[in-house]
């Protein structure tokens with residue numbers, strides 16, 4: 001073989017090698033690309049499947065939701081029908097039926113209250129033959145709530161706790177009892193007053209809700225209530241000022257006034273004041289009693305006579 005042939009052969013072989021190598025490279029690249037493509041396809045398929053499944057699930061869910069809504073709608077429809085039926089049924093009940101049903105209920109309620117008494121102190125209802133309130137110990141009324149609601153004039157059985165008969169307007173035993181109890185409490189306050197404050201005349205002032213407060217060692221406050229009666233309150237205070245004066249109390253000290261009246265007993269000064277009587281309202285007057293309390297300037301304070309000028313307007317010039 002000549003040199004040319006040899007060179008040609010080598011070159012050809014080199015080319016062949018290069019071609020082979022390139023071919024192999026291409027082949028492996030192609031294989032890799034194919035395998036990548038396959039993987040991508042699988043991923044895409046998986047994704048697609050997932051999307052489909054999700055979509056199916058969504059449609060199932062909305063089907064479920066829809067059926068729930070349908071059920072709800074049915075229920076509402078049923079309810080409307082029931083309400084309509086009830087309305088119709090109600091409209092068929094006659095007034096007499098209602099009245100009968102009501103009076104039956106009323107009778108049942110009355111029956112349940114047959115032996116019931118109510119504590120006038122704490123309003124606790126007590127059943128059975130019981131003499132004292134189990135809640136506060138107050139003596140219970142002898143009469144039951146029904147007996148106290150029975151009209152003494154026309155015989156109507158009123159509802160328990162009523163003050164006046166709904167048939168004839170007569171005051172019922174219940175209210176009589178409540179008022180009597182209030183009067184007793186007020187009388188107890190007046191008794192306490194005459195025991196603890198014998199220096200101050202007890203005052204039968206009318207009104208209700210007497211109270212004798214003792215805010216400090218030597219101070220007492222008596223208060224009374226005139227329901228919606230401001231004139232009654234004012235008149236009572238004016239009356240008490242007069243009672244005090246009739247019982248030896250008088251104005252004293254540097255600033256004499258009917259608002260502060262004093263009386264000396266065995267060397268002790270007793271002071272009654274109406275200065276603050278209406279601070280809680282004219283219908284709720286009070287009087288303060290202060291023990292051992294002399295007025296400013298002293299109980300026996302005497303206003304000095306004004307100094308007389310000498311007869312001559314020039315007197316002072318010639319002294």
Ligand SMILES: [Zn+2]
Pocket residue numbers: 119120121122123124133134135136137138
């Ligand atoms: Zn009680």
Ligand SMILES: [Zn+2]
Pocket residue numbers: 151152153154155156165166167168169170
């Ligand atoms: Zn009556």
